[in-house]
Amino acid sequence: GAGVSQSPSNKVTEKGKDVELRCDPISGHTALYWYRQSLGQGLEFLIYFQGNSAPDKSGLPSDRFSAERTGGSVSTLTIQRTQQEDSAVYLCASSLGGALLEAFFGQGTRLTVV
C-alpha cells in the first residue's frame, strides 16, 4: 500500500479482555517495528521483526504481550488480559531494513482500557 496502515484506529476494551492490533506495512518493507506511546512519554520500543522472525523482543513489557508476523507482511500485536496501564497509542513502523533505517509510521491505534 501507499503507507503503513493500522487498525483499528481506536479501541476501547474492558479490563481483562484480550485485544488484537493490526499493522499492514509498506509493500516490500522487510523490517517492522512496534512502539508504544503513553501520554507525555516518548516512544517505547516493543518488538522488531525482520521478515517473519523477531530478533528483538526485548521491549515487550510482560508475557501478556505477544506479536507475530506472517508472510513477511501483516503483523498482529496481541495483548492478553488487558490492564489499565496498557492504555496508550500503539504505533507500527516499517522500513526497507538492513542499513536503511528510515522508518515510516502508521497513524497508530489508540487503546483505552476501562
Place this chain on the structure above:
Amino acid sequence: AQSVTQPDIHITVSEGASLELRCNYSYGATPYLFWYVQSPGQGLQLLLKYFSGDTLVQGIKGFEAEFKRSQSSFNLRKPSVHWSDAAEYFCAVGARSGNTPLVFGKGTRLSVIA
C-alpha cells in the same frame, strides 16, 4: 546501547521567530540520527536524517539540523516558525549495525503563539 535526551519538554515561540530544539545522544560510534514530527492526532513524519557526510542536513518544511560529534548533539533548527509547526518533535538514534530499532527521545512539544 544508544539513548537520546531531549532536554526541553515544552517550548513556546512566537510566529516568525527562530527555533532550536535540542537533542543529545549517547552511542559508542557515529550513529544514524533522525528528527520526526507528530502533529496532533497524526502519525510520525520524518523531517530529516543524518547518515554521513555534510554535518548540516536539510529537511522538509524548512527545517535543518546539525550533527556535532564533539557535543553528541543533533539540534533541530528553523529560521522562522509558522503556526502550523506546532507539534511534538522527536529525535531518534539508530545503530550503524543496522536491523536494530530506532531509539527515541521523549519529545519536545512546540507551541506557536501569534
